[in-house]
Amino acid sequence: MTKFDKSFSRRKFLKSGLQAGGALVVSIGMPVSLDLLLGINQALAQSGRPPLTPDQLSSYIAVNADGTVSAFFGKMDMGQGLFVAIGQIVAEELDVAFQNVKVIMGDTATSVNQGGASGSTGVQMGGRQMRVAAAEARRVLVDMAAQQLATPVDQLTVADGVVSVKSDAAKKITYRELIGGKFFNVPLEWNKQMGNALYAPGKAQPKDPSQHKVVGKPIPREDIAPKVYAQSNFNTDIRVPGMVHGRMIRPEVAGAVPVKVDESSIKGIKGARVVHDKDFIGVVADREWDAIKAAQQLKIEWSSPTPPFFDYTQLHDHIRKADVHKRQDNKPVGDVAAAFKSAARVIEAEYEWPFQSHACMGPACALVQITDGQATVWTGSQKPHFVAAGLAATIGLPVDKVRAIWVPGPGSYGRNDADDAVMDAAVLAQAVGKPVRVQYMRDQGTGWDPKGPASIHRARAGLDADGNVIAYEFVSKGFSRVDVDTNGSKPAATLAGQLRGLPLAYVDGFGTPGESYGFPNKLVGWETVAPLLDRASPLRSAHLRDPVGPQIHFASESFIDELAAEVGADPVEFRLKYLTAPRDIAAVKAAAEKAGWKSRPAPNKANPSGGTVSGRGIAYSQRSGTVVAIVAEVDVDRTTGKIWARKFTVAHDCGQIINPDGLKHTIEGNIVQGVSRTLWEEVTFDANNVTSVDWASYPILDITETPESIECVLINRPEIAPSGAGEPSTRAVAAAVANAVFDATGVRIRRVPFSPERVKAALS
Amino acid sequence: MTKYTLNVNGKDHTVDADPDMPLLYALRDDLGLNNPHFGCGLAQCGACTVHLDGEAVRSCVTAVSDVGEAKVVTLAGLGTPEKPHPIQKAYVDEQVPQCGYCINGWIMTAAAFLRDNKKPTDQEIREALSGLKCRCGTHMSILRAVKRAAEMA
Numbered sequence A: 001m002t003k004f005d006k007s008f009s010r011r012k013f014l015k016s017g018l019q020a021g022g023a024l025v026v027s028i029g030m031p032v033s034l035d036l037l038l039g040i041n042q043a044l045a046q047s048g049r050p051p052l053t054p055d056q057l058s059s060y061i062a063v064n065a066d067g068t069v070s071a072f073f074g075k076m077d078m079g080q081g082l083f084v085a086i087g088q089i090v091a092e093e094l095d096v097a098f099q100n101v102k103v104i105m106g107d108t109a110t111s112v113n114q115g116g117a118s119g120s121t122g123v124q125m126g127g128r129q130m131r132v133a134a135a136e137a138r139r140v141l142v143d144m145a146a147q148q149l150a151t152p153v154d155q156l157t158v159a160d161g162v163v164s165v166k167s168d169a170a171k172k173i174t175y176r177e178l179i180g181g182k183f184f185n186v187p188l189e190w191n192k193q194m195g196n197a198l199y200a201p202g203k204a205q206p207k208d209p210s211q212h213k214v215v216g217k218p219i220p221r222e223d224i225a226p227k228v229y230a231q232s233n234f235n236t237d238i239r240v241p242g243m244v245h246g247r248m249i250r251p252e253v254a255g256a257v258p259v260k261v262d263e264s265s266i267k268g269i270k271g272a273r274v275v276h277d278k279d280f281i282g283v284v285a286d287r288e289w290d291a292i293k294a295a296q297q298l299k300i301e302w303s304s305p306t307p308p309f310f311d312y313t314q315l316h317d318h319i320r321k322a323d324v325h326k327r328q329d330n331k332p333v334g335d336v337a338a339a340f341k342s343a344a345r346v347i348e349a350e351y352e353w354p355f356q357s358h359a360c361m362g363p364a365c366a367l368v369q370i371t372d373g374q375a376t377v378w379t380g381s382q383k384p385h386f387v388a389a390g391l392a393a394t395i396g397l398p399v400d401k402v403r404a405i406w407v408p409g410p411g412s413y414g415r416n417d418a419d420d421a422v423m424d425a426a427v428l429a430q431a432v433g434k435p436v437r438v439q440y441m442r443d444q445g446t447g448w449d450p451k452g453p454a455s456i457h458r459a460r461a462g463l464d465a466d467g468n469v470i471a472y473e474f475v476s477k478g479f480s481r482v483d484v485d486t487n488g489s490k491p492a493a494t495l496a497g498q499l500r501g502l503p504l505a506y507v508d509g510f511g512t513p514g515e516s517y518g519f520p521n522k523l524v525g526w527e528t529v530a531p532l533l534d535r536a537s538p539l540r541s542a543h544l545r546d547p548v549g550p551q552i553h554f555a556s557e558s559f560i561d562e563l564a565a566e567v568g569a570d571p572v573e574f575r576l577k578y579l580t581a582p583r584d585i586a587a588v589k590a591a592a593e594k595a596g597w598k599s600r601p602a603p604n605k606a607n608p609s610g611g612t613v614s615g616r617g618i619a620y621s622q623r624s625g626t627v628v629a630i631v632a633e634v635d636v637d638r639t640t641g642k643i644w645a646r647k648f649t650v651a652h653d654c655g656q657i658i659n660p661d662g663l664k665h666t667i668e669g670n671i672v673q674g675v676s677r678t679l680w681e682e683v684t685f686d687a688n689n690v691t692s693v694d695w696a697s698y699p700i701l702d703i704t705e706t707p708e709s710i711e712c713v714l715i716n717r718p719e720i721a722p723s724g725a726g727e728p729s730t731r732a733v734a735a736a737v738a739n740a741v742f743d744a745t746g747v748r749i750r751r752v753p754f755s756p757e758r759v760k761a762a763l764s
Numbered sequence B: 001m002t003k004y005t006l007n008v009n010g011k012d013h014t015v016d017a018d019p020d021m022p023l024l025y026a027l028r029d030d031l032g033l034n035n036p037h038f039g040c041g042l043a044q045c046g047a048c049t050v051h052l053d054g055e056a057v058r059s060c061v062t063a064v065s066d067v068g069e070a071k072v073v074t075l076a077g078l079g080t081p082e083k084p085h086p087i088q089k090a091y092v093d094e095q096v097p098q099c100g101y102c103i104n105g106w107i108m109t110a111a112a113f114l115r116d117n118k119k120p121t122d123q124e125i126r127e128a129l130s131g132l133k134c135r136c137g138t139h140m141s142i143l144r145a146v147k148r149a150a151e152m153a
Helices: A010-014 A040-045 A082-094 A122-149 A175-179 A224-228 A288-297 A312-321 A336-342 A384-395 A418-432 A442-447 A495-499 A549-566 A571-578 A582-594 A660-679 A733-745 A756-763 B023-030 B086-093 B103-116 B122-129 B139-152
Strands: A061-063 A069-073 A101-105 A156-159 A162-165 A168-174 A244-248 A258-262 A273-277 A280-285 A299-302 A326-329 A345-353 A365-371 A374-379 A402-406 A436-439 A455-463 A469-479 A522-529 A612-623 A626-637 A643-653 A709-715 B002-008 B011-017 B049-052 B055-058 B071-073
Touching: A061 A122, A061 A175, A069 A082, A069 A122, A082 A101, A082 A122, A082 A660, A122 A156, A122 A162, A122 A168, A122 A175, A162 A175, A168 A175, A224 B086, A224 B103, A244 A288, A244 A418, A258 A273, A273 A418, A280 A288, A280 A418, A280 A495, A288 B023, A312 A455, A312 A469, A336 A455, A336 A469, A345 A549, A365 A418, A374 A384, A374 A418, A384 A402, A384 A418, A384 A495, A418 A436, A418 A495, A455 A549, A469 A549, A549 A571, A549 A612, A549 A660, A549 A733, A571 A582, A571 A612, A582 A612, A582 A626, A582 A643, A582 A709, A612 A733, A626 A733, A643 A660, A643 A733, A660 A709, A660 A733, A660 B139, B002 B023, B011 B023, B049 B103, B055 B103, B086 B103, B086 B139, B103 B122, B103 B139, B122 B139
Parallel strands: A069 A101, A244 A436, A374 A402, A469 A522, A643 A709, B002 B071
Antiparallel strands: A061 A069, A156 A162, A162 A168, A244 A280, A258 A299, A273 A280, A326 A522, A345 A455, A365 A374, A365 A436, A455 A469, A612 A626, A626 A643, B002 B011, B049 B055, B049 B071
């Protein structure tokens, strides 16, 4: 794990490899001299590292002076144990012991931009790159050993970082002896892409999966003990000398701007200062509590704009009636219109999903230090390389003068409030000429973070006289998933940028179901509607875990269940009748089998009409190569409307499994968070502003409502390159629960969340 | 500003603070103890939980002037890798946290609960922890860890 090194000095940074553009050119196999024993920061001060570019092996892998390996990773772990998986991949390809690999994540001074945490691509894309880099490092090291030992490469073997002659184990040399403390200077074949798509292999071929010894093992996380014993820092814990505390002030009416600020109203608070830049307004003070008080006490006269919103109960009517800003359809299959015309029956349904908040455990925090034309930010943002670009643009510095250091923050499930906090801290720090640490208050964390978009989903199917599906149409309509960009690289995508005059530059984006139903005539597509407020909106939408996945698959997989019920088919058998992809079929079968699924149509006619009733439901989805099938078993109290999502059985196929223990924990977290989003989560608002501002007004799943069990069937396919696991298992949770509620009660709930009031009303 | 003497993790410290300043800021900003976290400032989540004379309290709503002579114990004072509290050991064994920002609430609350409830049922564990928040959804492993700690004690 990365740790904040208190000995880090800015002077060393100034001399660092970031500025040392002209690297020594040394032929392959002749490492650049450098002693890593002193640690990363000191190492950077030696100007000996080849440039930190994607086409250099040294940008990913280094053998330290003590023989341990540093893996520099341009993505980062948001708590699902990704760095363990990366360490396993690197150890596997290099033939070193896992415990001798240290994965160093998310610092723009030590890693290239591999996209940050993004779209469950940590292993799928980031791991792919680390795999080929480690394989290339091994190839180079074995080449060097061949020279040293005067033995052909094919007569050498490697174990635990020791290269030895197969026929004479006494003839050996270690990685440490070959290159320890020096950097590789080996070019890679970079595909010229930055971010998730970055790929830069060397000449080496990675191992065949059948040879894997470390990959596939349930290795625990080593960052947990330091957290549990209060020995590691979050980004909220970073302090630098001379730092002051900042707090932001947001209007009561969204869109209102400060027209008059009475700075004398906080003159009694020591060190308190106002920073008012166009419509941006915040305060700083020497002490944190004083900054909080100053933010509360500052007298501001706000403008009186027309209230930008309406009551949230009208949200889905608004979406229904709103002009379509953009429509995009997948290529249709067959002749959908003709098939509907010839259908014996047409089934239709519409589903609704609310705005949801990232509502991270702590509101976002950032610390920005600007000195001598250089800036450093300590951030919990899951995309620090992009944050560096946004920060540079916000304060007018070249991007190579900005260093972003990721330190684990208070939760991150997409484009949350972390990127906004960086730009707010940057504006404050530039204004007051001191390092500024900003942490938002709870109402800002929940009320003003970018939101997961609200949507409606219209589904229609035509059946022939025998009940076969001959026509299928599924169209989502909602707010874009990218009102603000997926990262903070552009000031216009941040609150600070918008408050200082940049209009929201939104992009249209939604999605379609990930499935393989082979309906003969099929059309799926999406439509977006315009944002409700074009600047600094608390309802601006952005990526929230599995962006638009839960929305779409709640609807699409509920509708498949409705079709099964319409024709009196068992929901598992109905799916298997139409599914075409073998891995999808296998996942559905695996979940059903493990759950002890017995064939019968839903709803369960044996259930009584009162009291607490139980039901089971299945839903499945694909996501970027991963397939998940979920069986939910629920209890519904018909009197109170309260649902207990009691048991889940999850079949999960993400190709090759790197770490089954990490995968299981990841699935459990996704299921629980998915249940929370299904049963409780809804951003409320009135005409003026968002009214979900804390845990009372934005409830999430309580520990008393935790499922009794979550059974995982981990389908391992070593022959298939790993796809993602960070998000896919959250995707079909809502539909699985909805289908189980239908099975239990015979009532179909088409609106998330399934709060007790809504369920009770639906049942009565 | 008033001077207050706080006994934290067995040592006395003097802080100069407004009487209404929450204990959380004294611990974090004056004493440099990073383990209690700011989560909500409203006693709704538990991220700031510490023990006051053995009781789990939310330091974000406890005024520094109300602490008096009560002994404050934070997560750092609960146990060490060498002498762990059972709930800390269980947390590591069960690999509980994802982001980990919430753990003060769960660990400090569970520690106080387990001291007074030696053989809790699953239902009692759930009730005792009700109201605490974990946004990553690690609820399953939290419950396994508390049960494991109860069995260790």
